[in-house]
Amino acid sequence: MHYYRYSTAEVSCWYKYLLFSYNIVFWLAGVAFLAAGLWAWSEKGVLSDLTKVTGLHGLDPVVLVLVVGIVMFTLGFAGCVGALRENICLLKFFCGAIMFIFLLELAVAVLAFLFQDWVRDRVKEFFENNIKSYRDDIDLQNLIDSLQKINHCCGAQGPDDWDFNIYFNCSSESKSREKCGVPFSCCIPDPAQKVVNTQCGYDVRKKSKSQWDDQIFVKGCILALEAWLPRNIYIVAGVFIAISLLQIFGIFLARTLISDIEAVKAGNAF
Numbered sequence: 001m002h003y004y005r006y007s008t009a010e011v012s013c014w015y016k017y018l019l020f021s022y023n024i025v026f027w028l029a030g031v032a033f034l035a036a037g038l039w040a041w042s043e044k045g046v047l048s049d050l051t052k053v054t055g056l057h058g059l060d061p062v063v064l065v066l067v068v069g070i071v072m073f074t075l076g077f078a079g080c081v082g083a084l085r086e087n088i089c090l091l092k093f094f095c096g097a098i099m100f101i102f103l104l105e106l107a108v109a110v111l112a113f114l115f116q117d118w119v120r121d122r123v124k125e126f127f128e129n130n131i132k133s134y135r136d137d138i139d140l141q142n143l144i145d146s147l148q149k150i151n152h153c154c155g156a157q158g159p160d161d162w163d164f165n166i167y168f169n170c171s172s173e174s175k176s177r178e179k180c181g182v183p184f185s186c187c188i189p190d191p192a193q194k195v196v197n198t199q200c201g202y203d204v205r206k207k208s209k210s211q212w213d214d215q216i217f218v219k220g221c222i223l224a225l226e227a228w229l230p231r232n233i234y235i236v237a238g239v240f241i242a243i244s245l246l247q248i249f250g251i252f253l254a255r256t257l258i259s260d261i262e263a264v265k266a267g268n269a270f
Contacts, residue, residue, distance in 0.1 A: 011260045019083040019253040027076025033069025095254040127156035145185035154186035157220035186216045
């Protein structure tokens with residue numbers, strides 16, 4: 001007499017297609033980021049001359065967009081295909097990568113809290129390096145201008161930081177019309193003006209510092225960001241928690257689907 005063992009284990013369609021839906025959003029977002037980054041590089045001529053990437057001493061925001069796009073595209077693709085094909089290797093890669101990113105975010109947050117002075121020095125150094133490259137890249141220029149306008153600040157620690165840029169430097173050797181000035185984004189906006197005056201910062205640092213308050217922002221962007229954080233700590237914490245929950249949810253779906261697949265394979269082995 002022969003006895004047959006029938007396995008009741010099966011892969012949950014609910015978890016399978018929920019994980020697929022979860023990842024298709026990230027995959028499409030990754031495609032959008034990659035498309036936007038490549039389009040921006042093509043407009044700046046970087047795709048025809050890749051040496052322009054290494055020639056910029058500051059941060060090219062497009063590089064950040066492309067890195068985010070590549071990560072989202074890769075993880076989204078691995079999660080989608082892994083879920084549909086019930087591929088354990090791809091699912092483990094997706095799960096491990098999300099776990100690594102989650103732990104990395106947690107470590108950065110803890111270290112930033114414990115070593116605030118070191119982080120402040122690195123941010124200052126980073127900001128000053130980008131000030132030097134302000135006129136070298138239009139995307140970097142727009143990023144710094146937006147940061148200064150939104151936070152009502154100028155320079156890393158103050159307007160004099162613009163001496164790091166060759167065009168705004170006050171040295172006698174400089175022949176730039178912007179010499180001893182600041183970018184227009186440092187200027188206090190005039191509500192009566194509907195058109196932005198891009199020359200409002202010309203020669204402003206030739207005046208005495210007591211006259212700056214009426215024309216430009218005198219607070220450095222590092223101090224402005226340090227003041228902004230306590231006022232918006234609940235928003236920052238909420239965003240961090242929301243991102244963490246999304247990552248934990250993705251890990252849970254992937255681990256559950258892996259367990260189902262392994263259970264089915266183990267049942268079929270008998």
